[in-house]
Amino acid sequence: MPTTADLRAFVREATTSSSSTDGATSLTADCNGQIHSETVKIVVLGAACAGKTSVIKQFVGNGQEFSDHYDPTERKSSHFKTVLTFDTNTQKITHWALKIVDVPVTDVPIAAVMSWSNFLQFDVANAAAYVIMFDVSAQFHSFDFVRTIREQLVNHPSTSGGLIFIAGNKVDLPYQLNRSDIMHVVQKQWKCQYFECSSKKNFHIVGLFQAIIEAVQAKQSAAARAKAHHSEFHGFRRTFKSDKCCIQ
Numbered sequence: 001m002p003t004t005a006d007l008r009a010f011v012r013e014a015t016t017s018s019s020s021t022d023g024a025t026s027l028t029a030d031c032n033g034q035i036h037s038e039t040v041k042i043v044v045l046g047a048a049c050a051g052k053t054s055v056i057k058q059f060v061g062n063g064q065e066f067s068d069h070y071d072p073t074e075r076k077s078s079h080f081k082t083v084l085t086f087d088t089n090t091q092k093i094t095h096w097a098l099k100i101v102d103v104p105v106t107d108v109p110i111a112a113v114m115s116w117s118n119f120l121q122f123d124v125a126n127a128a129a130y131v132i133m134f135d136v137s138a139q140f141h142s143f144d145f146v147r148t149i150r151e152q153l154v155n156h157p158s159t160s161g162g163l164i165f166i167a168g169n170k171v172d173l174p175y176q177l178n179r180s181d182i183m184h185v186v187q188k189q190w191k192c193q194y195f196e197c198s199s200k201k202n203f204h205i206v207g208l209f210q211a212i213i214e215a216v217q218a219k220q221s222a223a224a225r226a227k228a229h230h231s232e233f234h235g236f237r238r239t240f241k242s243d244k245c246c247i248q
């Protein structure tokens with residue numbers, strides 16, 4: 001686990017290389033050594049051979065881990081990566097400890113609600129985000145699987161609180177589905193974010209996880225604002241009552 005000083009140096013270095021030195025100076029001056037730590041569980045589900053393991057490995061391995069060899073995942077595995085973000089508005093540095101769970105397709109019950117409940121014990125419940133992946137170069141069954149899993153996730157109490165992202169992988173190959181139909185269903189009907197990526201070309205892999213982190217952060221900020229508003233309101237009501245004010 002890096003120390004606070006390490007992280008600040010890392011962020012300063014990253015900022016220096018990607019933007020101006022001025023930005024780095026103001027970051028050092030303003031961030032005040034405050035680093036917030038968040039642990040986020042992201043569960044990746046989807047049809048067999050959609051590229052779930054390849055996408056996770058490319059992300060965790062910084063784009064150096066792709067193999068054409070197909071080795072079906074037989075046991076659930078967890079992958080870890082830490083990411084730093086810097087919010088220019090709040091001057092807040094956040095250290096994200098990501099736990100990415102690769103779920104073998106054979107474990108996913110697609111019909112009975114009973115077996116879905118049992119399945120959730122295996123580290124799938126209560127994730128901050130779910131990525132449901134399909135292969136854009138495959139025929140319909142790959143996307144049908146997405147449809148079924150999404151339905152299960154939104155209807156089960158222990159998964160319904162998670163954000164859902166739909167990812168179409170293998171965009172380096174010809175698209176076999178009607179792309180606008182897919183986008184319509186995902187974005188308009190399901191109101192989910194849709195990503196197209198290729199783990200083979202390392203295309204939009206970082207973008208997918210970056211969008212997940214941003215959405216988790218936005219959700220947390222909205223919840224914090226709602227909580228602050230709630231306590232402010234109740235504080236006001238208490239004051240109002242105790243002072244026995246009356247409006248004339």
Ligand SMILES: Nc1nc2c(ncn2[C@@H]2O[C@H](COP(=O)(O)OP(=O)(O)OP(=O)(O)O)[C@@H](O)[C@H]2O)c(=O)[nH]1
Binds near residue numbers: 068199
């Ligand atoms: N062309 C292309 N092939 C890919 C891509 N991603 C994965 N593959 C290939 O597709 C096959 C399956 O990839 P995996 O990552 O094992 O797929 P998976 O979804 O984890 O499969 P299961 O564990 O069996 O569910 C492998 O042969 C990969 O090399 C991609 O973006 N483009």
Ligand SMILES: [Mg+2]
Binds near residue numbers: 053071072073102
């Ligand atoms: Mg796999």
